[in-house]
Amino acid sequence: MDIKTLYDANIINITIAKNAFDALYSAFGQHIESWQHEVADRLANSHWTGTASDHAQARIRFLGTELQSAHSELDFIGKALAKAAEQFALAQSHLVYALDDAKTAKLTVAPDGTITWDKDPASANYAGAGAETTAIAISNRITAALNEADHADQELSARLNHFATNASNGTGLDAATVAADQAAQTGREQIPPAGTDPAGVKKWWDGLTDTEQQKFIHDHPDQIGNLDGVPSAVRDQANRVNLRNLIKDRQNQLANLGPEPQMYLSVADMNGGPVENPDYTAWKAKHDALKQKLDGFQAIQDRLDGKVDNGAGGPGSEPPLLLLGIGDQGQGRAIVSWGDPDKAKNVSSLVPGLNSNLAGVGGGDAATAKRIYDSAVKSAEDNKETSSVASVFWLGYDAPQLDGPSVLMQDRAEDGGAAYNKFLTGLRATHEGDPAHMTAQGHSYGSLVVGKATQHPGGLPVDDIVLVGSPGVGVDKASQLGIGADHVYVGTAKYDPVADAPSPGMLIPGWAAVEAITNPDGSWHGTDPASETFGGQRFSVADGTVTDSHDNYFGKHGKGGDSLPNIGKIVSGHGNTITREDPR
Structure with a gap:
C-alpha cells in the first residue's frame, strides 16, 4: 500500500x-x-x-x-x-x-x-x-x-x-x-463474555483488524480495559478513556443530587433534642458514597496527569505508568503498573490489604509499587544484568476496612483470589517472547487473597510468592501454595500487630481468634507464615514498632531495614541472595 x-x-x-x-x-x-x-x-x-x-x-x-x-x-x-x-x-x-x-x-x-x-x-x-x-x-x-x-x-x-x-x-x-x-x-x-479463558481472549483480540480493535476500545472501553487476555498497552488506552467517563459520571450524579436538605426537622425528640431529617440522611449517604469514589478516581487521574510526586507516572514518565484496570464495582477497582508487564522480564504484582481504597492507589500505593520497581532494577544492575521490570499494584477486590469484622472473614479473599488468578493468567497469555519471571506479593490481608488464588485449578501462574505482614494465607504449609516451599518468601516485623496472632487480651468473636490462641503457630487465617511450621523462606526485615511496622515492608517510612532490598532481589529473580532471618 x-x-x-x-x-x-x-x-x-x-x-x-x-x-x-x-x-x-x-x-x-x-x-x-x-x-x-x-x-x-x-x-x-x-x-x-x-x-x-x-x-x-x-x-x-x-x-x-x-x-x-x-x-x-x-x-x-x-x-x-x-x-x-x-x-x-x-x-x-x-x-x-x-x-x-x-x-x-x-x-x-x-x-x-x-x-x-x-x-x-x-x-x-x-x-x-x-x-x-x-x-x-x-x-x-x-x-x-x-x-x-x-x-x-x-x-x-x-x-x-x-x-x-x-x-x-x-x-x-x-x-x-x-x-x-x-x-x-x-x-x-462481540466481546468475549466475562470468565472467558484469557488465552482465548488473546486469540480473539489478535484476530481483529486495527479498525475493529479501535472501535471496541472507543465503544466499550470499560469492557476492553478490564478484560484479562487483552494486551496491557491496549488495556491502558481503554482504561484511560473509561476513567474520564467514570469521573464525569460521578460529577453528574453529584450535581443531580440537588441541594443539601436541612439536617434537622423542626420538631424535637422526647428528650427535647434535635431530630435528624430522613431526607438529609438519605442525601448524605448517597453524596458521601459518590464523593468517595470521585475522589479516588480523581486521585488516579492526577497521578496519570503527572500532578503527584513531581510528575512520576505522568506523560513521558520513565518508567511509564499503565492503567490496567479501573471500575466502580463495590468499593472500586484499580490496577496500575510501572512498566509494561507484557514486555518486562521480571513482573511483580502486589495485592494490598486492610484499609486499601481507590484514593490510595493514586497516591501512596502507586509510590509503593514504584519503590518495588526501583529495588528490583537495582538488584538486576547489582547482578550486572539489564533491568527489565514491571511492578503492578492490584486492587481488584474489596479490601477489608476498619468499619467492621470483614478482616476476620475470608469471603473477600475468596472473591479476590479468583479475580487475581485470572488477572495473572491474563498476563501470562499476553506476554511477548520468553515467559516472564513473575512474583505474586501479598501484604496484610492481601496475602490471604494470594493464598486463595493459589488454590484454583492449575494453581497461580507465578514463580515466586512474597508474603509480608501476613495474618495467614488459608493454608498450613508453604508447600500447599503450589510452587514449592523454597519459592515462598515471608517477611514479618517483630512488632507487627496484624501479623502477630491475637493474644487473649485481643479477643475478637470468631473462630480465627480462638484457633490462633490455641495453636502456638496459629495466625488469624491459618498457620503463621513466619513460623517454622509453615516452612517458608524467612527474610530479614526491621523490627519496627506497634504503630509503624505494618506499613514499613516497602520502605514507606524508610525504616524497613532489609525488607525492600530483599523484595527487590526476589522480584529480579535473585531470591537466593536475600538476607535471611530465622523463623519464629
Missing part, C-alpha cells in the same frame, strides 16, 4: 459491490421461500409414503440445508465488504488529514512518504524551528494510515478467497462450515 493508491482509492466501489451482494442475498432468500412453499411443503403434505418417498424427503431436507447455507455465505460476503469499506474509508481519512496537516505546516510529502521542508528562516515557506518534530509525527500518522489500509486489504482478500473456495468446492453448502463462518463473524462483532 502506498500514498497514491490509498489517496486515490474510490471507496464507493466497495460499497457498490456490497450493495450488489445484499441484493443477491435478498433475492436468493425470496427464492428459498418460494422453493420451500412450492416444493418442500407441497411434498410434505402430499401423503406420499414408501421407500421412494423417504429418499425424496431426505434429499429435499438436505437440499434445504444447502440452500440456507448458501444464503448465509452470501450474507457473510456482504458484511465482509461493508467492513472493508468502513476500514478503507477510515484509513483514507487518516491519510488525508495527515497530508493536510503537513501542507499547513509547510512540509512537502513525497510519493514514497519522505518529508522535506524549507529550513531558511528568511524564506516565506520556512517551516519553523519545530519542523522536524512535526514531520516525525506526521510521518508516523501516514505510516499508520497505510498500515490500516494494508491490513484491511489483506483481511478482505483472505475472506473473499475463503468464501470463493467454499463456493467452488461445495463446502459453502455444508452446515458445519457455515456454523464456523458464523462463529468467526460473531467473534468480530
